[in-house]
Amino acid sequence: MEKILVAMSGGVDSSLTAALLKEQGYHLIGVTMDVWKALDPEEEARQGGCCTLGAVEDARQTAFDLGMPYYVMNLRDTFQETVIRYFIDEYTQGRTPNPCIMCNKVVKFDILVEKAKQLGCSHVATGHYARIEYENGRYVLKKARDTHKDQTYVLYGLTQDQLAHVLFPLGGYLKEEVRKMSFERGLISADRPDSQEICFVTDNDYKGFLKREVPDELKLGPIYDMQGNRLGTHEGIALYTIGQRKGLGITSDTPLYVAELRSTDNAVIVGKKEEIFSKGLIAEKVNWIAIEDLTKPTEVTVKVRYKSLEVLAMIEPHAEGVLVTFKEEQRAVTPGQAVVFYDGDSVVGGGTITKVVK
Amino acid sequence: MGVYLDYAASTPLDHRVFLVMEKYYRDVFANPSSIHGYGREARQGIDVARRQVASLIGSQRREIVFTGGGTEANNLAIRGLVKANSGRHLITSVIEHPSVLEVFNELEREGYRVSYLPVNREGKISLEDLEREISDDTVLISIMMANNEVGVIQPVREIVRLAHSHGVLFHTDAIQAVGQMAIDVKDLGVDSMTLSAHKIYGPKGVGALYVKAGVQIHPLLVGGSQERKRRAGTENVPGIVGFGQAAELAKEELDERIAHYTYLRDRLIKGVLRGSEGKLTGSMDRLPNNAHFVFEGLDGEMLLMLLDNEGLAVSGGSACGAGTVLISPVLTAMGYNEEAGIRVSIGMPTTKEEIDQAIEIICSIVNKG
Numbered sequence: 001m002e003k004i005l006v007a008m009s010g011g012v013d014s015s016l017t018a019a020l021l022k023e024q025g026y027h028l029i030g031v032t033m034d035v036w037k038a039l040d041p042e043e044e045a046r047q048g049g050c051c052t053l054g055a056v057e058d059a060r061q062t063a064f065d066l067g068m069p070y071y072v073m074n075l076r077d078t079f080q081e082t083v084i085r086y087f088i089d090e091y092t093q094g095r096t097p098n099p100c101i102m103c104n105k106v107v108k109f110d111i112l113v114e115k116a117k118q119l120g121c122s123h124v125a126t127g128h129y130a131r132i133e134y135e136n137g138r139y140v141l142k143k144a145r146d147t148h149k150d151q152t153y154v155l156y157g158l159t160q161d162q163l164a165h166v167l168f169p170l171g172g173y174l175k176e177e178v179r180k181m182s183f184e185r186g187l188i189s190a191d192r193p194d195s196q197e198i199c200f201v202t203d204n205d206y207k208g209f210l211k212r213e214v215p216d217e218l219k220l221g222p223i224y225d226m227q228g229n230r231l232g233t234h235e236g237i238a239l240y241t242i243g244q245r246k247g248l249g250i251t252s253d254t255p256l257y258v259a260e261l262r263s264t265d266n267a268v269i270v271g272k273k274e275e276i277f278s279k280g281l282i283a284e285k286v287n288w289i290a291i292e293d294l295t296k297p298t299e300v301t302v303k304v305r306y307k308s309l310e311v312l313a314m315i316e317p318h319a320e321g322v323l324v325t326f327k328e329e330q331r332a333v334t335p336g337q338a339v340v341f342y343d344g345d346s347v348v349g350g351g352t353i354t355k356v357v358k
Numbered sequence: 359m360g361v362y363l364d365y366a367a368s369t370p371l372d373h374r375v376f377l378v379m380e381k382y383y384r385d386v387f388a389n390p391s392s393i394h395g396y397g398r399e400a401r402q403g404i405d406v407a408r409r410q411v412a413s414l415i416g417s418q419r420r421e422i423v424f425t426g427g428g429t430e431a432n433n434l435a436i437r438g439l440v441k442a443n444s445g446r447h448l449i450t451s452v453i454e455h456p457s458v459l460e461v462f463n464e465l466e467r468e469g470y471r472v473s474y475l476p477v478n479r480e481g482k483i484s485l486e487d488l489e490r491e492i493s494d495d496t497v498l499i500s501i502m503m504a505n506n507e508v509g510v511i512q513p514v515r516e517i518v519r520l521a522h523s524h525g526v527l528f529h530t531d532a533i534q535a536v537g538q539m540a541i542d543v544k545d546l547g548v549d550s551m552t553l554s555a556h557k558i559y560g561p562k563g564v565g566a567l568y569v570k571a572g573v574q575i576h577p578l579l580v581g582g583s584q585e586r587k588r589r590a591g592t593e594n595v596p597g598i599v600g601f602g603q604a605a606e607l608a609k610e611e612l613d614e615r616i617a618h619y620t621y622l623r624d625r626l627i628k629g630v631l632r633g634s635e636g637k638l639t640g641s642m643d644r645l646p647n648n649a650h651f652v653f654e655g656l657d658g659e660m661l662l663m664l665l666d667n668e669g670l671a672v673s674g675g676s677a678c679g680a681g682t683v684l685i686s687p688v689l690t691a692m693g694y695n696e697e698a699g700i701r702v703s704i705g706m707p708t709t710k711e712e713i714d715q716a717i718e719i720i721c722s723i724v725n726k727g
Binding site: 029069071073074115118119120 | 657659660663664666667
């Protein structure tokens with residue numbers, strides 16, 4: 001029988017993933033990635049004893065209940081050098097990072113797949129909401145049946161080789177079904193609340209995180225309007241996001257929004273509502289999934305942030321990557337975030353937004 | 359079935375020990391401080407155990423303080439000696455167990471000055487280094503008798519002489535060493551020494567601190583007047599009785615155990631070195647049940663998981679924390695950086711067949727690497 005490595009966070013999704021695979025008769029090895037000091041008791045106490053160390057205990061208990069060997073893998077150095085470094089660098093460069101995408105690309109589905117191979121496992125399974133289907137000679141990433149939970153946006157960076165070695169057993173279920181099945185199986189994590197978005201920012205306060213971790217990289221600077229008039233002072237561009245209105249500390253007759261974070265002169269540029277809309281964008285570091293390469297202009301739907309709706313756009317090859325032209329102008333397109341292209345349920349590909357086309 | 363070769367982490371309870379303890383769980387339940395006959399019977403159990411433990415290390419009975427384990431005994435020794443004696447400078451080594459090292463780290467945060475002695479490639483501290491660190495303000499030196507990862511034995515008798523010639527107190531954590539080598543506290547001259555029951559086929563949650571008569575020590579736990587006011591709290595009678603029995607057996611069978619460990623350990627070392635590219639770490643002046651290997655170019659965490667999947671239970675160093683394998687500070691101190699390390703430790707139940715099986719599993723996995 002095939003052996004599968006299950007990435008277990010201690011949450012309801014990954015626990016049910018393990019339970020379902022066990023029922024199908026696979027040999028399983030459970031692994032929790034120790035990526036951040038959130039697993040230290042001191043940090044847990046600082047965070048008000050919320051969840052992380054407890055989650056490991058739940059993962060260990062679930063693995064034991066299912067009769068599978070279980071390990072905590074120390075990936076702190078890798079995580080620090082890749083995901084956290086990237087997270088901090090992007091913010092201090094005036095971009096808004098998506099650490100989950102980076103983690104999926106270089107930690108979860110790269111290092112973990114490699115470790116799985118060494119342990120004699122054919123696949124890595126996770127509790128992500130997405131589906132993988134093999135069509136016309138390619139592994140295609142498809143949206144989950146539960147469209148509210150769909151996580152394809154953070155998985156667009158997976159290569160064909162990675163997709164060939166990954167399983168998402170929950171892709172065909174609704175979240176409520178997952179909860180129900182977990183309760184039916186008596187899984188210890190059945191009523192654990194859904195995890196927060198960024199695992200190492202345990203209090204959901206990324207600004208506080210940056211202030212703690214890199215206080216020296218936050219420098220006061222000017223706030224300008226589109227005409228270059230100085231309107232006020234900001235506390236470091238890393239602490240602002242495109243489209244933000246509140247907390248700028250400036251007064252004006254018309255509402256003003258953050259339109260640009262300029263690292264070259266450490267400036268925050270604000271504009272009126274209509275000034276933060278854009279016609280398109282340029283994406284780099286593009287990964288194609290459903291197609292081998294983009295050769296001609298193609299109509300797709302795109303998502304420019306995790307929780308935004310898909311909108312119609314044309315994508316075409318561009319010297320720096322891909323040029324995306326929206327059918328209707330979009331608000332607050334944010335450099336650093338991912339743009340993901342869809343054709344119906346299938347992920348065509350995606351990349352990192354580097355420029356906004358006004 | 360699996361092969362367990364992690365006796366340095368913990369040993370199974372000897373059945374002869376269990377039988378003695380059973381009575382103290384079933385029948386002799388009273389509080390040993392009570393004046394009635396029930397209490398006196400429980401008290402008698404502790405008295406016998408104290409004599410047995412004292413006899414194992416050549417101490418007087420009243421020099422033994424029972425504690426809730428080795429960690430507590432180390433904490434009591436270091437904090438208790440520092441508090442009861444004057445001096446703001448302390449000396450220890452970088453390879454101590456966390457139950458020693460963390461106490462020193464904390465004392466450092468509280469304002470004491472602490473010197474951490476390095477070790478050489480063999481895993482030994484140097485007496486010259488030690489002497490250089492001693493100052494007029496030094497109050498305590500704490501050096502382990504044998505290391506928990508590589509099993510290397512430190513020159514405790516010489517260290518004690520040096521310490522005493524400067525009027526400095528000396529504590530040793532002998533948790534790993536007890537039951538594996540003859541230890542006589544009078545001969546060594548140590549001022550205090552930590553022991554643990556579950557490393558010598560006794561129960562978990564029981565330890566002891568030897569404190570030389572006349573040495574001032576401050577208690578960690580205050581309350582009742584148990585253990586001559588050195589450790590308050592109703593005694594864990596079944597555990598202490600079990601510790602006593604385990605100590606008596608360890609004394610009786612010491613030569614036999616050393617011979618058994620040494621024979622199997624040497625067979626293991628020969629087999630692993632012949633069948634793989636692995637290297638033995640640390641001096642051969644080490645505990646008879648300990649072998650520790652490093653393998654270049656391998657990932658230590660992965661190696662342990664692969665061995666576990668083949669049913670071989672060994673350690674990567676120390677078995678603490680949330681189950682995470684972190685780089686061993688002991689190996690780092692000895693100058694190993696990239697290598698994957700495994701500690702194989704032998705016990706009384708270990709057989710020749712198990713050793714041969716372990717050699718085969720280790721070699722087949724590291725050679726695939």
